[in-house]
Amino acid sequence: MKVKLEVNGEAHERDVEPRTLLVYFLREELGLTGTNVGCDTTSCGACTVLLDGESVKSCTVLAAQADGHSITTIEGLASGDELHPMQQAFREHHGLQCGYCTPGMVMAAVSLVKENPDLDEAAVREGLEGNLCRCTGYHNIVQAVLDAARSSREGAW
Amino acid sequence: MPGSILGTRVLRIEDPELLTGHGTFVGNLRVPGMAYATFVRSPLAHALVNSVDISRASRAPGVLGAWTAADLQLEPYHGFMVLNPACGRPPLATGKVRFVGEPVAVIVAETAAAAADAAESVEVDYTPLPAVVDPEEALVAGAPLQFEELGSNIAAGFRDREDVDPFARASRVVRLRIANQRVAVVPLEGNAIAVVPGDDGAGHLLTVYVSTQMPHGFRDNLCRLLNLDRDAVRVITPHVGGGFGAKAGVMAEHLVVTTVANRLGRPVMWVETRSENMVAMPHGRGQIDYVELGFDEQAKITGMRVRVVSDAGAYAGFGGALAIGPTRLMAQGVYRIPTIRYDVAAVLTNTTPMGAFRGAGRPEAAEFLERTMDLAADELGIDPVELRRRNLIAPDEFPFTTLMGARYDSGDYERALDKALQIADYDALRREQERRRRNGDRVALGIGVAVYVEVTAGGGAKEFGRVDVHEDGSATIRVGTSAHGQGHATSFAMIVADRLGIPLNAIRFIQSDTAEVPRGGGTGGSRSLQVGGNAVRQAAEEVLARAKELAAEELEASTADITVTEDGRVGVAGVPSRAISWARLAQLAASSGNPLAASVDFSQEGPTFPFGAHLSVVEVDLDTGAVRPLRHVAVDDCGRVLNPMVVTGQQHGGIAQGMSQALWEHMVYDESGNPLTSNLADYPMPSAAELCSLEASNTETPSPLNPLGAKGIGESGTIGSTPAVHNAVIDALSHLGIRHLDMPCTPLKIFEAVRAAEAGSLPSVWREPPAALSQLPLRGERPRPEAADADI
Numbered sequence: 045m046k047v048k049l050e051v052n053g054e055a056h057e058r059d060v061e062p063r064t065l066l067v068y069f070l071r072e073e074l075g076l077t078g079t080n081v082g083c084d085t086t087s088c089g090a091c092t093v094l095l096d097g098e099s100v101k102s103c104t105v106l107a108a109q110a111d112g113h114s115i116t117t118i119e120g121l122a123s124g125d126e127l128h129p130m131q132q133a134f135r136e137h138h139g140l141q142c143g144y145c146t147p148g149m150v151m152a153a154v155s156l157v158k159e160n161p162d163l164d165e166a167a168v169r170e171g172l173e174g175n176l177c178r179c180t181g182y183h184n185i186v187q188a189v190l191d192a193a194r195s196s197r198e199g200a201w
Numbered sequence: 202m203p204g205s206i207l208g209t210r211v212l213r214i215e216d217p218e219l220l221t222g223h224g225t226f227v228g229n230l231r232v233p234g235m236a237y238a239t240f241v242r243s244p245l246a247h248a249l250v251n252s253v254d255i256s257r258a259s260r261a262p263g264v265l266g267a268w269t270a271a272d273l274q275l276e277p278y279h280g281f282m283v284l285n286p287a288c289g290r291p292p293l294a295t296g297k298v299r300f301v302g303e304p305v306a307v308i309v310a311e312t313a314a315a316a317a318d319a320a321e322s323v324e325v326d327y328t329p330l331p332a333v334v335d336p337e338e339a340l341v342a343g344a345p346l347q348f349e350e351l352g353s354n355i356a357a358g359f360r361d362r363e364d365v366d367p368f369a370r371a372s373r374v375v376r377l378r379i380a381n382q383r384v385a386v387v388p389l390e391g392n393a394i395a396v397v398p399g400d401d402g403a404g405h406l407l408t409v410y411v412s413t414q415m416p417h418g419f420r421d422n423l424c425r426l427l428n429l430d431r432d433a434v435r436v437i438t439p440h441v442g443g444g445f446g447a448k449a450g451v452m453a454e455h456l457v458v459t460t461v462a463n464r465l466g467r468p469v470m471w472v473e474t475r476s477e478n479m480v481a482m483p484h485g486r487g488q489i490d491y492v493e494l495g496f497d498e499q500a501k502i503t504g505m506r507v508r509v510v511s512d513a514g515a516y517a518g519f520g521g522a523l524a525i526g527p528t529r530l531m532a533q534g535v536y537r538i539p540t541i542r543y544d545v546a547a548v549l550t551n552t553t554p555m556g557a558f559r560g561a562g563r564p565e566a567a568e569f570l571e572r573t574m575d576l577a578a579d580e581l582g583i584d585p586v587e588l589r590r591r592n593l594i595a596p597d598e599f600p601f602t603t604l605m606g607a608r609y610d611s612g613d614y615e616r617a618l619d620k621a622l623q624i625a626d627y628d629a630l631r632r633e634q635e636r637r638r639r640n641g642d643r644v645a646l647g648i649g650v651a652v653y654v655e656v657t658a659g660g661g662a663k664e665f666g667r668v669d670v671h672e673d674g675s676a677t678i679r680v681g682t683s684a685h686g687q688g689h690a691t692s693f694a695m696i697v698a699d700r701l702g703i704p705l706n707a708i709r710f711i712q713s714d715t716a717e718v719p720r721g722g723g724t725g726g727s728r729s730l731q732v733g734g735n736a737v738r739q740a741a742e743e744v745l746a747r748a749k750e751l752a753a754e755e756l757e758a759s760t761a762d763i764t765v766t767e768d769g770r771v772g773v774a775g776v777p778s779r780a781i782s783w784a785r786l787a788q789l790a791a792s793s794g795n796p797l798a799a800s801v802d803f804s805q806e807g808p809t810f811p812f813g814a815h816l817s818v819v820e821v822d823l824d825t826g827a828v829r830p831l832r833h834v835a836v837d838d839c840g841r842v843l844n845p846m847v848v849t850g851q852q853h854g855g856i857a858q859g860m861s862q863a864l865w866e867h868m869v870y871d872e873s874g875n876p877l878t879s880n881l882a883d884y885p886m887p888s889a890a891e892l893c894s895l896e897a898s899n900t901e902t903p904s905p906l907n908p909l910g911a912k913g914i915g916e917s918g919t920i921g922s923t924p925a926v927h928n929a930v931i932d933a934l935s936h937l938g939i940r941h942l943d944m945p946c947t948p949l950k951i952f953e954a955v956r957a958a959e960a961g962s963l964p965s966v967w968r969e970p971p972a973a974l975s976q977l978p979l980r981g982e983r984p985r986p987e988a989a990d991a992d993i
Contacts, residue, residue: 060921063314069919070390071229075228078221078224080226080228080442082389082881084475087880088475088881098320099207114572118221119222119223122221131220131221134214135220138212138218138847140386141688141850142441142686143220143224143442144226144390144440144443146220148218169890170890171893173890175849176389176881176888178389178886179443179850180854180857181854181895183892183897192469
């Protein structure tokens with residue numbers, strides 16, 4: 045079936061099997077391998093992308109369901125060489141180690157802060173419940189998101 | 202010399218590409234003609250394989266080939282280190298399957314989806330056999346045998362002589378049976394390999410991209426097992442999405458994928474799904490420890506006896522040997538203990554083979570010792586901190602050789618303990634606990650303390666490092682360690698920048714490619730900074746010595762007067778006008794026919810012993826059994842700290858994994874050997890919402906064994922946190938008479954224990970271990986299994 049969607053500001057049209065998941069569409073059809081797959085039960089969030097600006101787990105969305113919508117992946121977050129404030133915050137707070145969960149974690153965090161930048165620690169922890177990381181113990185991720193939320197409130201985004 | 206950046210917080214060089222989606226994880230590799238492998242796996246824990254019919258699968262759309270064990274004829278093998286030579290594993294099941302998830306056939310197709318579709322049509326005829334899942338039941342006479350020819354399920358084991366009674370002088374003996382449950386390692390990226398046959402134009406006939414902790418070891422083992430020419434195989438380890446001990450050695454699937462790629466003459470990729478990973482990747486822990494600790498009237502330890510039943514899983518997984526090696530080595534912990542007896546059996550079960558998980562045998566030792574110390578404090582009516590103080594090895598006793606043969610290089614255990622107590626405000630916490638108890642508060646406060654020592658760089662204390670300075674003034678580091686999240690690119694560049702004054706952004710870092718780095722031990726056992734970092738440091742020193750000679754000649758000065766200048770050149774001390782750039786020095790060296798570079802094989806005379814003290818504070822709801830971690834204070838001493846940001850990050854990750862074992866994680870099988878927690882919906886790996894903020898700090902007691910004064914930090918957090926959190930939960934319940942609950946401390950377990958305590962029907966925390974342990978051979982009578990020396 046034909047699927048037409050916009051990814052990172054660019055229009056794409058592909059003929060795919062109806063069962064194709066969005067994450068494999070991005071990875072296999074478009075070569076956007078920044079979005080990782082970490083499980084097969086919609087538990088880990090490594091595959092999180094933005095669909096019309098809101099976070100979704102792209103392993104649980106069919107490419108067909110994304111037809112006509114706009115997707116942002118980790119590759120589309122930075123402006124040129126300049127990291128997005130959330131990416132920058134992850135770097136400054138050492139919020140990543142192996143980096144496998146990072147694209148999904150960053151995308152989920154961007155969506156969380158956009159929804160409500162007025163976050164405290166508990167809200168960040170609850171808000172990232174759907175994203176798993178095995179390296180960091182989450183401490184520095186939470187600090188990074190709090191810091192980025194602060195900069196968002198101050199209008200830096 | 203510019204001011205040293207060692208010991209300062211330097212942001213990671215490796216972050217930008219990972220943050221922007223440019224990770225090179227194996228599954229991201231795109232090579233023309235790539236085909237994809239899928240495995241057909243056993244749904245039974247123990248069964249005869251009567252037939253495997255791949256005929257329909259072979260004809261399925263997109264399928265390039267399907268193979269069974271009979272087609273490939275691969276020899277039984279041992280994936281990492283050998284626990285029992287008789288328990289080799291055929292890479293595809295042959296004759297029998299011995300655990301759920303064991304591969305019986307492989308399909309290769311044009312796409313991963315086509316391979317998965319075809320796998321559905323493979324028909325396997327099994328005759329189910331009785332399975333044994335519990336390692337203690339595996340020791341009972343008449344238990345189903347995994348290898349009939351062994352005559353029992355004991356893969357290896359021994360007992361100590363009984364000529365010394367550890368309790369002869371004891372006025373009190375505290376006894377605890379403690380199960381250290383099996384957990385899944387769960388790196389966010391599972392196993393992955395892409396095998397590309399064909400001449401690369403540089404003398405290699407096969408290029409293998411693999412997610413591993415040890416690329417050189419992988420190359421050597423792969424070539425040995427498949428009879429490949431080592432020089433014709435290039436192994437590249439790109440970005441790795443976490444290892445934690447589970448990506449050591451060669452997996453059965455690796456051998457199969459390499460074999461079929463060679464047969465097809467096409468690149469073949471296999472990326473494990475999570476549901477596969479949960480049953481195929483080695484599991485960790487899995488011990489039952491019977492601990493007896495004797496005390497005299499002054500509450501000083503008189504002796505200890507430990508008997509261990511260690512689960513090796515199917516095919517005598519090397520993890521079963523960790524109880525023979527590192528758990529035994531670290532059984533004495535941080536205490537003066539006059540006598541110890543230690544008996545251990547590594548036992549076969551019809552479960553996923555056991556391997557290493559962060560700490561690999563050392564967390565088990567710290568857990569049983571520190572949990573038993575808390576039980577003793579409770580039984581003796583002494584504060585758990587005070588009981589530890591009376592028994593700690595004192596700072597003036599180092600180097601300290603233990604009864605188990607460990608030589609602790611340096612330590613100051615009480616200092617770490619004092620610092621943890623001070624940060625947490627221990628006395629205030631005890632007052633708050635007492636207040637709640639007085640008021641009959643149903644949300645109890647628990648405070649858990651653990652003091653630990655562990656061993657790092659235990660086996661391979663040797664590593665390759667090289668530094669090249671180029672004619673543009675930049676430098677390249679090559680090292681035989683293999684970082685996968687630990688920040689080596691940054692930390693090792695800091696070392697070179699510190700020695701040579703070359704800025705971080707002019708230093709290139711190369712690792713994990715057998716064509717670029719001649720040899721290496723990889724990353725495991727928290728070895729990398731102390732051996733790899735020191736190798737790089739020594740190479741930089743040798744480069745500097747050469748540079749000084751060149752500069753002295755050029756500047757007509759004495760080498761003794763030459764130094765690295767404030768602006769990062771090499772010149773006469775105190776005379777800024779008389780200095781030469783690194784670029785010029787490299788040119789001078791090159792024109793002399795001897796480029797400015799040095800290769801070093803650094804070796805450390807023995808392992809180092811990091812230590813620390815953790816203090817955990819939890820709330821336990823006595824009505825629901827729910828546990829909420831409130832605080833976790835960790836004071837970990839890894840010798841001299843190079844990059845505090847990286848060290849703290851390692852502590853955090855380690856703490857989370859230990860806390861998680863204490864509270865949540867458990868790889869559960871039913872009695873037929875069906876895994877019940879084989880995906881991330883069922884396996885309780887915690888998110889940020891379950892964990893709390895972590896208060897990680899350090900003391901710094903340098904190791905005398907290497908110039909950086911460094912010890913490992915990768916695993917300490919887990920080793921300290923597991924018993925600290927566990928102790929905190931039991932401490933919250935101790936006023937009810939609850940003395941022990943096995944991990945994980947789930948709400949149901951706590952709920953039932955609180956009810957039992959109220960009804961006065963709490964079970965005993967002790968029973969005698971299985972009789973089979975008393976029939977083990979005496980230590981020394983049989984050779985020690987190779988895998989007992991696993992350093993991972």
